[in-house]
Amino acid sequence: MILDKAKVKHVAKLASLPLTSEEEEKFSKELGETLDYVEKLNEVNTTGLEGTNQVTGLVNVTREDVVGPSFSQEEALSNAKETYKGYIKVKAILSEEM
DSSP: OOOOOHHHHHHHTTTOOOHHHHOOOOOOOOHHHHHHHHHHHHHHOTTTTOSSOSOOOOOOOOOOOOOOOOOOOOHHHTTOEEEEEEEEEOOOOOSOOO
């Protein structure tokens, strides 16, 4: 399967990836091959098999939650490119446009 360029452009836009026309061509083929492989995996009969979500057998490998010293607001904001009223100011990531 080869994805059309419109779908590749849409996926690239969702991922905020600027692509050249050569990359769009390359990824239309590669993404299509990936989708073909996933479709093959969907054909495997998994009836009666239990799902696997942990293969190492490790349990509770997280550290104990201990309160420690924290940065002051001034220290936390010291390397921010822009601040506004005590917060880090960033470019909007959500918009009506899609």
